[in-house]
Amino acid sequence: MGEAVPPAAVHAEGIVKRFGATLALDRVGITVAAGDSHALVGRNGAGKSTLVSVRTGLHTPDAGRVSFQGEPAPAPGDTAAWQSKVACVYHKSMVTPARLTAAVATAQALPEVEFVLDHGGKPPIAAGGREPWAGLIGALAALPNVSCKLSGLVTEADWKSWRPRDVLPYARQLLDAFGPDRALFGSDWPVCTLAGQYADVYALAEQAVAALDPAERAAVLGGNAARIHRLG
Incomplete structure (x- = not known):
C-alpha cells in the first residue's frame, strides 16, 4: 500500500460570502499543501482579499468550511485560536496608530x-475623534513619496446611520x-x-472634491490613480 497522503495545511471549500446584496465569493475553494x-x-473586486480574510478568521463565511491539517477551523471570534493556526499581513483593515507610526518611519527611511496609504489610514469616524490619526496623517503627508487613497471611509463610520x-x-x-496631486x-x-x-461612495467623493477646480477633481477621481499606478 502507498503512503497515506497528509492532510492539507489549509483547505477551504464551498465558501460563500456576501456583503449586503453583493456576492463576493460564490462556492469558492482552495487547497494548500x-x-x-x-x-x-x-481584477479588483474579484474576491481575493475576501477569501484570504475568510481563511484567516477576519471574516466568517455565510456558507462553506475551512480546515487546517484536517481539523475544523476555530470558532469565529476566537482570535488566539486562529493565530495559532495561521498568520497574515493584511494590506488593509488592520491600520492602527502604532502601524501608522511605523509607516512614517518606513517612508522616511525609503x-x-x-507609498500609497490605503483607506485614509482608517480614521476614527464612528468615534468622532481625530488624534492620534490626524497628527500621523500630517507626518505622512509631509513626505513627498507618500500618496493616499480616499477609500474605505464609510465603513469607519456607523454602518447603519452615517x-x-x-x-x-x-x-x-x-x-x-x-493635496489634489x-x-x-x-x-x-x-x-x-x-x-x-458604490453610488453612495462615489457621490461622497464628488462632494469632497467639489471645491477643487475641474483639473484637480479629475486628478483625484481617476488621473492620480492612473499616474501613480502607471496604468497606460
Whole structure:
C-alpha cells in the first residue's frame, strides 16, 4: 500500500460570502499543501482579499468550511485560536496608530520608494475623534513619496446611520494634507456595501472634491490613480 497522503495545511471549500446584496465569493475553494506557495490573481473586486480574510478568521463565511491539517477551523471570534493556526499581513483593515507610526518611519527611511496609504489610514469616524490619526496623517503627508487613497471611509463610520456630514470632514482633511496631486479616489467595493452602495461612495467623493477646480477633481477621481499606478 502507498503512503497515506497528509492532510492539507489549509483547505477551504464551498465558501460563500456576501456583503449586503453583493456576492463576493460564490462556492469558492482552495487547497494548500504544506510547503506550497500560491498566488491569488484577479481584477479588483474579484474576491481575493475576501477569501484570504475568510481563511484567516477576519471574516466568517455565510456558507462553506475551512480546515487546517484536517481539523475544523476555530470558532469565529476566537482570535488566539486562529493565530495559532495561521498568520497574515493584511494590506488593509488592520491600520492602527502604532502601524501608522511605523509607516512614517518606513517612508522616511525609503525616500526612493513610492507609498500609497490605503483607506485614509482608517480614521476614527464612528468615534468622532481625530488624534492620534490626524497628527500621523500630517507626518505622512509631509513626505513627498507618500500618496493616499480616499477609500474605505464609510465603513469607519456607523454602518447603519452615517451621513455625509460624518465622513466629509475626514475626507477633506486628507485632501488638505496630501493635496489634489497625491490623493486618489477608491471605492473599497465590495466591502463598502457593508455601509452603503458604490453610488453612495462615489457621490461622497464628488462632494469632497467639489471645491477643487475641474483639473484637480479629475486628478483625484481617476488621473492620480492612473499616474501613480502607471496604468497606460
